[in-house]
Amino acid sequence: MKLKITIGERILTATLVNNPTTRDFISQLPLTLTLSDYVQAEKVSDLPKRLSTKDAPLGFEPTIGDLTYYSPWNGLAIFYKNRDYARGLIPIARIDAGVEVFSMSDSVKVTIDIIKQEKE
Template sequence: MNIRLTTDGRVVNATLNDSAAARDFASLLPLTLELSDFHETERIADLPRRLATAGAPASADPEAGDVAFYAPWGNLAIYYRDAPRADGVVILGRLADGGAEVLATAGRVTIER
């Protein structure tokens, strides 16, 4: 499924994978979220509810451009740098080329189908 993230008038396209967690995330759209920086690697925001993660891998190796759910905290993570393998990270999809750079400093983002 294709989604669009808009911040400061700039649009970034992304594609969600076909996982149950990604479909659950899509069911929340549209969303407007306030992003904050985490470890100079990712932009994070709280979601209105936790996503269903049944059947998801227990960990992932996030890369710049990944859109993910961090199950232990229940937040969305948009990676603008590669990160080490982490338990509880569920990859939901991927930003289009150049999207990670646009979102690296984003504050408010609107995400829609």
């Protein structure tokens, strides 16, 4: 399954990770969020409600393009630079291309939705 991330006129896609956190995230979609810059490496925003951490790893080392859930702060994080391992970070998806758009401003408004699969 894929996500559609809309930023103004740009549309990015992301490939979802199969885990309980991701499934819980999908249940909140569509979401429109304003992402703020954090440490000049990621864009972050609070989520409307907490996501499941069932079967989640203790932490994760994010790389460019990772869309993650940071459970201690109930936040979504999209990485436009590589970062060190962080305890409580859970992968949700990986942006397929175009992640550099997130490095270009302090904050950015995005709409995230699931891409519906056509039935055959």
